[in-house]
Amino acid sequence: MSNIDTNTASHDTGHGAHGAHASFDTKPIWRTFWILLGITLVELMLATIHLKTGFPPKYVLNGIYLILTCAKAFYIIAEFMHLRHEIKNMIMTIAVPALLFLWFVIAFVTDGNSYRELRNRYDKYQLEQNDKKVAPEGGEHETPPAKKPGSPE
């Protein structure tokens, strides 16, 4: 048992000596940091522009957010977690199961959408609930209701 341990350990340090881990110098780390920070700031900027002007439309924006999120995830996994520099077989044991998420997301989200459509068509109670608007004084962050001219106080 301990034999195997020292084996892998010496193997690992041996690699360090040969410079296979030369990518562990700090330059790519900081580059990744700036990329991640930049992407977050772009997301923030887009959200602010959307709030102020209503452009770009929310659907387009959501697509952009998802792409940027995946980009961030890629950089964290590839550089910070160092997966990009591992052996290809090992990368595949992580990446291939992760592809399940594609099916997972698409299947469930379309299912959710289908529930909504079915309920809107067949469940009248649900539709009534949706039409029920909150009375202005019920909402916490609504502007306070204008006082009725004849009301007391």
Place this chain on the structure above:
Amino acid sequence: MAQAIPAGQKWWGGGKSPFNVEYGKLMMWYFLMSDAFTFGAFLISYGTIRFSSNSWPDPNEVFRAFPLMGSMHLPLVFVSLMTFILIASSVTMVLAVAAGHNNDQKSVTKYMILTIIGGLMFLGCQAWEWTHLHGEGAWWGRNPFTNADGSVASTNFTNFFFTITGFHGFHVFSGVVINIIMLIKNLRGDFARRGHYLMIEKAGLYWHFVDLVWVFVFTCFYLL
């Protein structure tokens, strides 16, 4: 760009790790895979429920407060600060791993302390946000916020929010505990005696994973 492999290397001949990583590190990867599916299941069920609802609270209305700023309308600012803190602590963690590769015990200590501080700052931010939302009347089973179209919202929004950010916060908390243990072991000189800092790398993988999950939580709850 995968690792350069010498031609004719027999990886599966025995005697060495065929993936050229230590056993514990590989298992950490597979644990993180399973954890990713747990978080994925949470976030996807959130997405499913959100898609099945005709309307949903507007995150820019819900998450608009910043400490000491009173009722100023500052959507996304606070959560961006939290994102920045977590990314920064991820960087210090990689720097600790890099220092470990150079067998630099002092630098490992320094960067581990910075990482722990980052994690505690993130937890503090989250505690503040939860307290603030709780003060506004939001909790599991209680939702004071109205839907974006003005209709009455169900409690799905707050239930998912507190469950998922809570589960993530718990991961951050355990990450901080693991990092503190690693810091103590490093200060005792355990890794220096062992000759390698693989434990720091494993703790680092976990810590980056927490950051990775936050990227998705951030998008799903605050942006979309």
